[in-house]
Amino acid sequence: MLTIQELNEIKKKKEKLVAVRHHRNDNTPNESGYKYQVLVCGGTGCTSSGCKGVVAALRSEIAKHHLENDVRIVTTGCFGLCALGPIMIVYPEGCFYSAVKAETIPEIVEEHLIKGNPVKHLLYQQTVCDDGSIKSLDETDFYKKQLRVALRNCGVIDPEDIEEYIATGGYQALAKVLTEMTPDDVVQTLLDSGLRGRGGGGFPTGRKWAFAKASVSDQKYVCCNADEGDPGAFMDRSILEGDPHSVLEAMAIAGYTIGANQGYIYVRAEYPVAVQRLMIAIDQAEKLGVLGDNIFGTDFSFRIELRLGAGAFVCGEETALMTSIEGHRGEPRPRPPFPAVKGLFGQPTILNNVETYANIPQIITRGADWFASMGTETSKGTKVFALGGKITNVGLVEIPMGTTLREIVEEIGGGVPNGKKFKAAQTGGPSGGCIPAEHIDVPIDYENLIALGSMMGSGGLIVMDEDNCMVDIAKFFLEFTVDESCGKCTPCRIGTKRLYELIDKITSGKGEMEDIDKIKELCAYMKSTSLCALGQTASNPVVSTMRYFMDEYIAHVQDKTCPAGVCKELTSFEIIPEKCKGCTLCARNCPVNAISGKVKEPHVIDKEKCIKCGMCMNNCKFGAIVKK
Amino acid sequence: MYKEPAIPFRGTKEQEQELTAFIAAHKDEEGVLLPSLQKAQEIYGYLPIEVQTMIAKGLDKPLSEVYGVATFYSQFSLNPKGEHRISVCLGTACYVKGADKIMEGLEARLGIKCGECTPDGKFSLDSARCIGACGLAPVMLVDDDVYGRLTVDELDGILAKYRG
Numbered sequence: 001m002l003t004i005q006e007l008n009e010i011k012k013k014k015e016k017l018v019a020v021r022h023h024r025n026d027n028t029p030n031e032s033g034y035k036y037q038v039l040v041c042g043g044t045g046c047t048s049s050g051c052k053g054v055v056a057a058l059r060s061e062i063a064k065h066h067l068e069n070d071v072r073i074v075t076t077g078c079f080g081l082c083a084l085g086p087i088m089i090v091y092p093e094g095c096f097y098s099a100v101k102a103e104t105i106p107e108i109v110e111e112h113l114i115k116g117n118p119v120k121h122l123l124y125q126q127t128v129c130d131d132g133s134i135k136s137l138d139e140t141d142f143y144k145k146q147l148r149v150a151l152r153n154c155g156v157i158d159p160e161d162i163e164e165y166i167a168t169g170g171y172q173a174l175a176k177v178l179t180e181m182t183p184d185d186v187v188q189t190l191l192d193s194g195l196r197g198r199g200g201g202g203f204p205t206g207r208k209w210a211f212a213k214a215s216v217s218d219q220k221y222v223c224c225n226a227d228e229g230d231p232g233a234f235m236d237r238s239i240l241e242g243d244p245h246s247v248l249e250a251m252a253i254a255g256y257t258i259g260a261n262q263g264y265i266y267v268r269a270e271y272p273v274a275v276q277r278l279m280i281a282i283d284q285a286e287k288l289g290v291l292g293d294n295i296f297g298t299d300f301s302f303r304i305e306l307r308l309g310a311g312a313f314v315c316g317e318e319t320a321l322m323t324s325i326e327g328h329r330g331e332p333r334p335r336p337p338f339p340a341v342k343g344l345f346g347q348p349t350i351l352n353n354v355e356t357y358a359n360i361p362q363i364i365t366r367g368a369d370w371f372a373s374m375g376t377e378t379s380k381g382t383k384v385f386a387l388g389g390k391i392t393n394v395g396l397v398e399i400p401m402g403t404t405l406r407e408i409v410e411e412i413g414g415g416v417p418n419g420k421k422f423k424a425a426q427t428g429g430p431s432g433g434c435i436p437a438e439h440i441d442v443p444i445d446y447e448n449l450i451a452l453g454s455m456m457g458s459g460g461l462i463v464m465d466e467d468n469c470m471v472d473i474a475k476f477f478l479e480f481t482v483d484e485s486c487g488k489c490t491p492c493r494i495g496t497k498r499l500y501e502l503i504d505k506i507t508s509g510k511g512e513m514e515d516i517d518k519i520k521e522l523c524a525y526m527k528s529t530s531l532c533a534l535g536q537t538a539s540n541p542v543v544s545t546m547r548y549f550m551d552e553y554i555a556h557v558q559d560k561t562c563p564a565g566v567c568k569e570l571t572s573f574e575i576i577p578e579k580c581k582g583c584t585l586c587a588r589n590c591p592v593n594a595i596s597g598k599v600k601e602p603h604v605i606d607k608e609k610c611i612k613c614g615m616c617m618n619n620c621k622f623g624a625i626v627k628k
Numbered sequence: 629m630y631k632e633p634a635i636p637f638r639g640t641k642e643q644e645q646e647l648t649a650f651i652a653a654h655k656d657e658e659g660v661l662l663p664s665l666q667k668a669q670e671i672y673g674y675l676p677i678e679v680q681t682m683i684a685k686g687l688d689k690p691l692s693e694v695y696g697v698a699t700f701y702s703q704f705s706l707n708p709k710g711e712h713r714i715s716v717c718l719g720t721a722c723y724v725k726g727a728d729k730i731m732e733g734l735e736a737r738l739g740i741k742c743g744e745c746t747p748d749g750k751f752s753l754d755s756a757r758c759i760g761a762c763g764l765a766p767v768m769l770v771d772d773d774v775y776g777r778l779t780v781d782e783l784d785g786i787l788a789k790y791r792g
Contacts, residue, residue: 044759044760044761045760045761045762045763045764048759048761048764048767048774048776049761049763049764049774049776082761082762082763082764083763084763085763229757230758231718231719231720231721231723231757231758232719232720232721232758232762233758234758234760234762237760269666269703270703270756270757270759271760307659307662307663308662308663308666309701309703310662310665310666310701310702310703310704311701311702311703311757312700312701312702313757324662325659326658326659327658327659327660327661327662327663327697328661328697329696329697329700330700330701345658386762388720388721388762388763388765389720389721389724389725389765390724390725394721394762394763394765395763426720429720460720462720462721462724464724468724473724476720476723477720486700591736613729613732614729615780
């Protein structure tokens with residue numbers, strides 16, 4: 001058993017080691033015991049771009065120069081700037097190396113770690129000033145407007161070392177709750193903080209806990225929803241990979257508050273790194289005694305088990321998730337009874353999402369007022385977004401509620417690449433909607449997004465430019481929901497399919513104006529009659545694109561054209577004879593031999609044969625082929 | 629609907645023992661069916677009807693229930709996978725960057741549709757729902773190797789590496 005005093009001793013022992021990683025080119029003394037600490041991002045994004053090779057190269061160079069006692073290598077969770085991976089930061093200076101290659105490691109070790117001169121040409125260029133000085137990462141466009149609360153330890157600590165978590169104040173909140181607070185105090189603190197569910201719905205977390213606390217039962221459960229199924233979203237994964245203990249700690253706090261001794265984390269099997277780090281974290285927490293029996297010498301005991309999701313989007317819905325943990329097809333159940341009354345295995349249960357949990361330890365230690373001081377009137381704190389699509393800085397960002405979409409896209413995200421024009425951003429994934437350019441200055445919070453016909457969702461934010469067809473995007477999301485509808489209720493099972501067929505008819509150029517009315521009617525029925533949120537919100541991408549981009553729908557139906565040139569049936573390729581040099585490259589690349597013409601004479605595309613693959617246009621060196 | 633697989637079941641005694649041992653150890657835990665199917669797929673690589681029958685018998689559940697759960701979740705496959713498993717991410721970030729073109733390109737080159745396996749058993753092709761490497765979109769996985777910022781032109785070269 002671990003006492004609070006022992007917890008504080010671990011904190012004291014490791015504090016200085018971790019403190020240096022908050023240095024940003026200032027003159028705070030480095031008391032970490034190492035001359036340098038090299039932090040390499042080990043998140044999924046950087047792993048995909050080759051960070052393991054970088055770490056291996058670092059280890060071998062450091063061994064070669066006998067620097068083991070001077071340099072500490074730490075594999076961390078996500079830094080956020082996935083587009084520039086693999087990412088590496090060297091402390092105490094805080095030098096940010098981006099797109100690191102194993103081949104350049106000898107140079108970095110030799111110049112920076114041995115001679116003390118940062119290798120400027122390999123640094124993230126935004127951190128190198130015109131006069132050659134190096135500026136802090138916090139001053140770059142990507143990080144300047146961010147505020148890291150849920151992600152505070154991601155990219156700072158080694159997620160596989162519980163002592164590093166403790167060094168940053170980890171498990172202090174649990175200690176405080178168990179020894180100084182009653183369950184009612186915890187609920188009140190959460191209510192005062194204004195924290196709302198980060199998984200999409202935005203239900204006040206304190207109220208949810210109060211309901212489960214009020215239910216009378218010998219057995220209650222605490223569940224964590226880590227079944228992040230929204231395609232294009234990776235917030236929860238990054239938290240689990242970068243700071244798994246924050247979730248475990250919050251779940252234990254939840255257990256104490258509602259009177260549960262058992263927790264379950266339902267995590268996607270598709271997230272092997274997150275699963276691995278969670279297993280390590282649970283194991284370390286049990287060994288140390290911050291999970292298990294009689295935590296900190298109190299009579300509170302709490303254990304956590306992992307359950308692996310098997311790939312079903314509907315399992316993100318709370319009742320479906322519980323049905324799945326029980327070992328069945330993950331089909332939702334009607335509510336009421338709500339999980340707080342009758343949830344997992346028929347017992348009172350609370351279910352929160354990963355990001356919600358990650359906020360809670362800090363709300364306890366820093367206070368409800370601190371949390372409530374961030375954000376807007378109705379939405380407090382911060383929100384993590386996974387920025388993707390047509391944006392320069394693809395990655396993970398955390399911003400205070402109330403930040404505008406323009407700040408996210410243009411400043412943090414670095415704008416739309418290739419000089420293209422911003423068209424819309426999709427939030428809330430297949431359950432959400434799009435925010436068009438005309439509303440780019442609206443502050444982001446729960447209410448504003450709903451008023452715009454979208455929703456906060458779990459945090460996927462996909463940027464689309466002028467080359468994306470909004471009807472096609474609506475079709476893409478519907479195809480997803482058709483596939484993921486569990487089939488239990490008719491409005492969703494059949495509704496999504498019929499809706500998909502209607503949209504498909506329009507993108508194939510066979511749409512009629514009355515189809516648009518049919519679509520609107522069907523969307524309304526699905527919304528009002530589906531059993532769970534999946535069916536109720538499945539029509540949102542259609543309703544929202546119709547609201548802002550009806551002209552595109554009408555162009556598809558009446559003019560039989562796709563303004564963005566995406567829908568194949570409605571586009572055609574043509575060669576401009578004046579520009580064609582007759583080089584024959586297009587004809588040679590055409591997979592169906594649809595292009596004919598003599599050498600040095602303008603070529604012609606046979607539209608009957610053309611399959612509109614675009615190979616000709618991609619290969620033409622003279623810009624002589626256009627898509628209409 | 630159940631379709632007889634083209635490739636016959638070739639399970640070994642050792643595999644069966646491993647599965648039976650797992651079931652015996654966890655039989656009485658609540659919600660054990662899903663972990664059992666996950667274990668079985670880990671052992672056999674897929675869940676043919678023979679394996680589902682073993683699980684149904686071991687857990688004393690109707691085969692229909694086992695089949696119902698096995699077909700509900702996309703992680704489970706009733707068909708064997710190729711020697712090299714290709715999955716193309718069709719998550720939103722990859723889709724807006726043209727992942728559909730990559731999928732079409734692979735289907736054309738391999739002569740199979742998404743979800744199928746080449747007749748020689750060399751490649752199977754699937755779609756993935758977002759592997760979280762959105763920064764590298766569009767992305768595909770061949771076994772555990774990630775190929776990011778893909779163009780259709782690169783596909784022949786990548787496939788050649790695995791044809792060996």
